[in-house]
Amino acid sequence: MRKGATKKEVNDVVQKAKSMDLDVQLNLGTDKTVVALLGSNTGQIPTDIFGVLPGVESVTRIMKPYKLASRSFKPKDTIVRCSGVEIGGPRIVVIAGPCAVENEKQLMEAAEIVKKAGASVLRGGAFKPRTSPFSFQGLQTQGLELLAKARNAYGMPVVTEVVNTEDVELVSSYVDMLQIGSRNMQNFALLTKAGKSKRPVVLKRGFSSTITEWLTAADYLLAEGDDQVILGERGIRTFEDSVRFSMDISSVPVVKKNSHLPIIVDPSHSAGHYSLVPALAKAAVAAGADGILIEVHPNPKEALVDGMQSLTPSDFARLMEELKVIAKAVGRYI
Amino acid sequence: MRKGATKKEVNDVVQKAKSMDLDVQLNLGTDKTVVALLGSNTGQIPTDIFGVLPGVESVTRIMKPYKLASRSFKPKDTIVRCSGVEIGGPRIVVIAGPCAVENEKQLMEAAEIVKKAGASVLRGGAFKPRTSPFSFQGLQTQGLELLAKARNAYGMPVVTEVVNTEDVELVSSYVDMLQIGSRNMQNFALLTKAGKSKRPVVLKRGFSSTITEWLTAADYLLAEGDDQVILGERGIRTFEDSVRFSMDISSVPVVKKNSHLPIIVDPSHSAGHYSLVPALAKAAVAAGADGILIEVHPNPKEALVDGMQSLTPSDFARLMEELKVIAKAVGRYI
């Protein structure tokens, strides 16, 4: 309460809280009165309900707003199972492939390269969210067909991004795992639809979302009954301009502490430049990530999208060898 | 090019550019060779195409990536017309109303209050994008019906947010103007659908999007042939924690310089607290905004959403009087 708040103002806050079935404790300090509101759902009550009452100076939330994604809701680590691959267990999962599916030859070559080097899941974009309407938007349905073909040919599950609520069913019918991209992390209509698909979902972090907002967005997926959610750190927007996004490596231990969901890291999108990818991938594994997501292209010079951040086949193979050693150093394997 | 780049590497860049019908000029400095690529569409070519070539150190874009929204594409100011109200002309447009439509009584009271104080457009949310799935999500279709009712009763156009591609037609059938919210600024599927609706659209700035990305997102709407786009500044995410979002007042003159589209400012969402709204609203008008978007609630203490940032009827009426004086001081009127 504000310094000098009246007894009536304090009492009105108390009555409001009681009307919502909350417990109340009054702390009468020398300078200020603090009203503590107690109850098991205080994390989900909008603070404004109390903030607008006369005499209130500010409302500070102690409980987190997310619920289903929290470790206190489910203390044990969630292991996501995707067509035979476990994410969140002792094995560090490498998801690799081109940014965009461009044609059959490119995708099949990419699949062979990443499979051979030890990746477990193939990635490739069929629907591309592009900042300009005049850029290549992806092969769409044709891209999905190629992904399904590559999966069958190489026996590895595939993941692709879905950008439109209207496409969720279509995309789910072709691939093993859905990805919600950074720009759609708070597209709640899309989250709800994806949650109903019963496919495992990689929820990329919004590039300007806090970890708390990210876990709260995961609640949208989890609320549909789907507990097959993987969190994907991909860098946040900061003032630093030598990289496209600053990888928030701290999110790995912070998520591990506060949530039961597995977390994977995408060094390619955060760095924006292939030369920085190996150092960031190693850091992610050392910090405790459950997997990494890496862009690999048979020939980055010919890539239609994001060639700059894609590894060549030989660079990827070398990195995989280095990552295996680091994984071992932290008691895991690839 | 990198220091020490070979003649062949330079030549490969030149050939690549020529194959894309670009003009090329070589700058042979004492330390480095710089290759200049010239052409009228260089703003839309991904820089990665050249960045991945051997010997290239970095690619710097001189042209802006947006096109249709740029002032060089259309030098004259766009005036958006919405059911008799002009946005972008000498009159500063005030769009006001509650954050969420809660019930008929609340909306009708709000409409009367804002109309009487001099607002031109009524706002009210029917579909609410909420960070948690456990929060109130809006009255949805019933909310749209109430908005249509208020419009007819008070003779003022209404604007509401659309959050799902599947709802665009429905929402367009009830209201005069659509709003794309901050979290959906890069939901390109939604932009494309909204662009096809032929309704004027308020495109709120993503809270972590640059002005360049914002204008490039506007290109998605404009590419559908709809030039009835209004840009809405609503604050950006920064490290400052005394406000919900930091209003980026500089965006007003920057947008005016680079784009022909009108720009309005939302002080309510950026401040997050009613006590800061008047100062920010006055600043927006003084800086040259074409309109402001203000949350007003008949009784903020009872608001279901964002009561904290809503003005009371009397505060709003007082602010309107103050804004009229400032508008006059900058050669406009309300």
Add this chain to the structure above:
Amino acid sequence: MRKGATKKEVNDVVQKAKSMDLDVQLNLGTDKTVVALLGSNTGQIPTDIFGVLPGVESVTRIMKPYKLASRSFKPKDTIVRCSGVEIGGPRIVVIAGPCAVENEKQLMEAAEIVKKAGASVLRGGAFKPRTSPFSFQGLQTQGLELLAKARNAYGMPVVTEVVNTEDVELVSSYVDMLQIGSRNMQNFALLTKAGKSKRPVVLKRGFSSTITEWLTAADYLLAEGDDQVILGERGIRTFEDSVRFSMDISSVPVVKKNSHLPIIVDPSHSAGHYSLVPALAKAAVAAGADGILIEVHPNPKEALVDGMQSLTPSDFARLMEELKVIAKAVGRYI
């Protein structure tokens, strides 16, 4: 306290607080126990003292860490008096002049221009903090002599930046008012020295400092017994790249609410480009700033430092006329 914290852990926290003469109230929630610590100096106690105790989940500070700068410490507005000019009263103070003092002719011309257009204080840099050691570092003592000369010739007080503790006495002997620059806002040795000088001090906000940190830095000046402190907003670092710094216009009402000190705004350094300065200056006056700080150069094309953000004499004169109208619209004058 963490979920499941033991009675002993709770008790240890209580004992620690009591040993520091704090009052304690226990809130036993269904999920968690919250311990409230009460006392008039809790704003100055490091939260870590309690954060490290076993069983503690987090420590949330309710009281602000600043004290002398707070409005609750001194409810009435402070008016700073600088050689006959009052800052913080009804008159909006315009401080203008070149970024750097370059030579006698330039400074005298600038003084004449700004005096004639209605500015109250002359600014000019003698010691320039430059990011590179190879850039022009200012005329130093010779610059101070020229400032003193201009003051005498035009009868207006002068302000200049001090960058080194060793120079505080020297600079104070020449000028009416000291400025602490953004990069030195947390140079506590310099603050302490400047506080002892008994000169009014303009404390520029660190470009990445929160308002709370800024007011806490002001406490360093105020703790030396000097209450002649003016806060200077000059833009903060954000991801937006169309301006050098994003002017945080919200800081004006936030500071007015929380502190008794006057606040002035520098649109030149935040915009970084002369074309944006007028809109930002008008916004600052409309938002309630007590003054503005503007860079003016007799001939910006010849400026040694920051020519890009300097107004020409005619642009400055025109802006002053516009600002007078806005000042009147908010019940003040220039």
Add this chain to the structure above:
Amino acid sequence: MRKGATKKEVNDVVQKAKSMDLDVQLNLGTDKTVVALLGSNTGQIPTDIFGVLPGVESVTRIMKPYKLASRSFKPKDTIVRCSGVEIGGPRIVVIAGPCAVENEKQLMEAAEIVKKAGASVLRGGAFKPRTSPFSFQGLQTQGLELLAKARNAYGMPVVTEVVNTEDVELVSSYVDMLQIGSRNMQNFALLTKAGKSKRPVVLKRGFSSTITEWLTAADYLLAEGDDQVILGERGIRTFEDSVRFSMDISSVPVVKKNSHLPIIVDPSHSAGHYSLVPALAKAAVAAGADGILIEVHPNPKEALVDGMQSLTPSDFARLMEELKVIAKAVGRYI
């Protein structure tokens, strides 16, 4: 140049450049004319000199503003030597100790603990830069005496922060290595003094400084002839609020690419919480850092400053064992 810039305007830019001994090349595009300025010192020329000329739209710098710190200036890695310890070689250097020197017992215990666990350098603060003037400011000269005593007793070099130009000589006379803190990274007077001390200097990154600004600040130290500079990443300010500062792990590969100077990482200050330190320390080693800086306290519960981020002796010993394995995995040792 702006679209429609006149021939005379282009010519004036060319003449200005020639008067500064720069080479010029004109690129006459279909939409715009671009003027390329060439010369070996273009990184140090202020862009404003050209930006203010009529007809100029914007000036884009291709060369970096730092010089002495750049890898193109000195291609080979610098190895800093500090009383027998090499930083920047194959051995990863661990610098550990308490945040603040509190008393003899505490410092001696800390020295013994960190020495035994394998650290090479002892850290401890004697002068503490604190945000509030009412917080503990360090033991100052007495702290320096204790650091010298600990160095002699345990035979390990010591490093401490210097915050005031007037203290540089005093501090240099007691310790082996100086530290410039984050808040003073652009305190150029202090950098110049520290550069003259001929002590190795750890230059902490300003928490809101770009890597380019950091390397340019290093030029201030290097310009004094001292090449014994170590860069210290300690986290940057972002919107994320679950940590005190977001460790910018990307800075490790970016610095390695652009500079010859060694880089060390401080996970304690960035995390702000002991539970996150091990994951971040491992990530730093895996990413290629040349050393880490860790806060260790014999009894964090009793720490006067930053107890929350200090490791206990047993946690530190365990972490050292884990780091040795990771160091080996990346081909180095501790």
